[in-house]
Amino acid sequence: MNIAIIGAGVSGLLTALELVERGCTVTIFDQQRTGSAASWAGGGILSPMYPWRYPNEVNALARYGKQSYQKWNEKLKPMTGIDFEIHETGMLIFDEDDFEIGLDYARLHQDPMQQADYLQSEQIEQINPHISARFAHGIYFSQLANIRNPRLLQSLTAYLQQHPKVQIYEHCPIRQLNRSDNRIQSITTADGKQHTADQFVIATGAWSAAWSEQLDIEIPVQPVQGQMLLFKTPQNWLPTMCMNKVMYLIPRQDGHVVCGSSMRQCGFDTQTTDATLRHIQESCFDMVPELANFPIVKSWAGLRPSSPEGIPYIGQMPNFDNLWANFGHFRNGLCMGPASAQLLAELMTGETPSFNADNYSPTRLFQDALLSVE
Numbered sequence: 001m002n003i004a005i006i007g008a009g010v011s012g013l014l015t016a017l018e019l020v021e022r023g024c025t026v027t028i029f030d031q032q033r034t035g036s037a038a039s040w041a042g043g044g045i046l047s048p049m050y051p052w053r054y055p056n057e058v059n060a061l062a063r064y065g066k067q068s069y070q071k072w073n074e075k076l077k078p079m080t081g082i083d084f085e086i087h088e089t090g091m092l093i094f095d096e097d098d099f100e101i102g103l104d105y106a107r108l109h110q111d112p113m114q115q116a117d118y119l120q121s122e123q124i125e126q127i128n129p130h131i132s133a134r135f136a137h138g139i140y141f142s143q144l145a146n147i148r149n150p151r152l153l154q155s156l157t158a159y160l161q162q163h164p165k166v167q168i169y170e171h172c173p174i175r176q177l178n179r180s181d182n183r184i185q186s187i188t189t190a191d192g193k194q195h196t197a198d199q200f201v202i203a204t205g206a207w208s209a210a211w212s213e214q215l216d217i218e219i220p221v222q223p224v225q226g227q228m229l230l231f232k233t234p235q236n237w238l239p240t241m242c243m244n245k246v247m248y249l250i251p252r253q254d255g256h257v258v259c260g261s262s263m264r265q266c267g268f269d270t271q272t273t274d275a276t277l278r279h280i281q282e283s284c285f286d287m288v289p290e291l292a293n294f295p296i297v298k299s300w301a302g303l304r305p306s307s308p309e310g311i312p313y314i315g316q317m318p319n320f321d322n323l324w325a326n327f328g329h330f331r332n333g334l335c336m337g338p339a340s341a342q343l344l345a346e347l348m349t350g351e352t353p354s355f356n357a358d359n360y361s362p363t364r365l366f367q368d369a370l371l372s373v374e
């Protein structure tokens with residue numbers, strides 16, 4: 001089977017990986033460099049922030065993130081020489097209003113990833129000596145990890161580039177899906193070239209609503225900007241991820257600490273603003289005051305592909321025999337990425353799906369379009 005994938009973020013690249021593992025031939029197109037949009041800009045926490053605030057559909061895919069990335073890192077690293085560092089730091093949460101519900105969630109779901117303990121300040125100090133003394137207590141998710149997502153994307157790209165059944169076209173925007181009845185016959189690039197395939201996958205993240213008109217179906221996916229700051233501390237300086245009031249710190253092994261993030265709907269604008277960066281910085285100093293001693297080495301903004309309730313669209317597009325979706329992962333596309341790609345590859349190759357495919361079916365688009373009008 002010959003498959004064309006539009007979009008080379010984590011959704012498109014992992015889909016390609018799952019499909020070539022099943023013997024398919026894959027061509028990937030991206031309007032930018034591969035892996036340079038939201039999937040690069042994200043933090044890489046391998047769990048939804050406050051999972052109890054998300055629907056089961058999101059958590060059902062996210063819970064496989066850590067174990068799947070461990071498997072892929074072992075397979076890809078010897079070939080690419082790139083370690084994308086699944087950093088098992090655990091996560092401290094200081095939002096008091098979430099303590100009870102977070103601990104209940106852990107008890108109820110018995111998900112090893114979401115096991116949580118209530119800690120007093122002395123215990124917090126043992127786990128992370130840099131936390132501000134103003135936090136007298138917190139809850140600790142010891143199993144949560146983060147991934148170094150820019151390296152994940154480099155590794156996926158390097159692996160796929162050397163694969164004999166894969167071709168990647170970078171800086172190659174797709175403008176047109178050429179349909180005949182309920183089949184896509186080919187796609188057209190911005191410079192007018194046509195590419196044919198047996199099956200086509202849309203993995204275009206925050207840009208996915210651009211297909212609404214051509215497909216004659218409203219796609220309620222919008223870009224939601226998130227800004228980030230990067231500090232450089234000594235190696236392994238900050239032992240845990242920390243979160244308070246939806247702001248977080250994510251330590252990498254080499255001492256970089258990623259801090260974020262904001263939420264703003266401003267179209268496709270990826271400019272950072274001083275006021276927002278200052279707010280992120282202050283929120284992070286509030287949790288870890290000593291961070292103020294270290295330099296900020298970078299800041300950026302990325303575009304999350306928002307969707308109703310953050311539930312991605314994965315599966316066959318309504319009214320089309322050979323057009324498939326893997327988009328709309330909003331805040332959790334890195335942790336949901338491996339399971340989303342596996343589900344889509346299973347559906348495309350006629351395997352029994354490992355997840356409840358109905359929950360993610362793009363037939364929801366009809367319903368969601370109606371809701372967005374009401």
Ligand SMILES: Cc1cc2nc3c(=O)[nH]c(=O)nc-3n(C[C@H](O)[C@H](O)[C@H](O)COP(=O)(O)OP(=O)(O)OC[C@H]3O[C@@H](n4cnc5c(N)ncnc54)[C@H](O)[C@@H]3O)c2cc1C
Nearest residue numbers: 007009011031039042043044045174205226302333334335
């Ligand atoms: C600040 C921030 C923090 C985040 N933190 C986390 C986190 O900690 N954990 C987590 O799980 N998730 C996180 N996310 C969310 C996560 O990054 C996204 O959900 C995920 O990256 C979406 O992946 P994607 O492949 O669908 O989209 P993208 O990575 O945006 O990829 C889509 C690709 O499609 C290409 N494209 C679009 N249109 C066309 C076209 N017409 N032709 C060709 N190519 C096209 C684009 O160029 C792009 O490369 C965060 C996001 C942001 C912005």
